[in-house]
Amino acid sequence: MSAFPPLHADDSRGVGSPNESELLAADGVVPLGRELNSSCPCCDVPLRAGEIDGHPVLYCGECGGVLMRNGAFGTVLRDRRSRHVDGEPADVRPLDRNAALREIDCPSCGRRMETHPYYGPGNVMIDSCSHCELVWLDHAELADLASAVAPRRPRW
Ligand SMILES: [Zn+2]
């Protein structure tokens, strides 16, 4: 064993850059640090292993996108919304039409993912692969969905 690590270890990249922690904080992703064989469908960098509320996810340290199982997505959303019921209702962003035009491939099987609005409160386009039962969420989409509780005011 060497006594000291080099004083100027040339390793400024890696998990935990300020940019990445900020990205991950938005959706509550806990990085586990391992790089995987799958690549981000948007930026083509290796996805990393992480966790959201204890559920395993893959995430991209570049764009903050998250890949997770359909079931875990539903559970996380339900849990977060139930905790949010008494909170302030979040501003709902208008539906991003551009997101509907994007086409990405499933990081797991390579099939084209289906892009569709997530029905319910929160105007968010999500991408899903019915073959793998995975959903791809762009940065902060999970946070947007979780904080979008049904408006209590009457509809026009
Ligand atoms: Zn990415």
Ligand SMILES: [Zn+2]
């Ligand atoms: Zn797939």
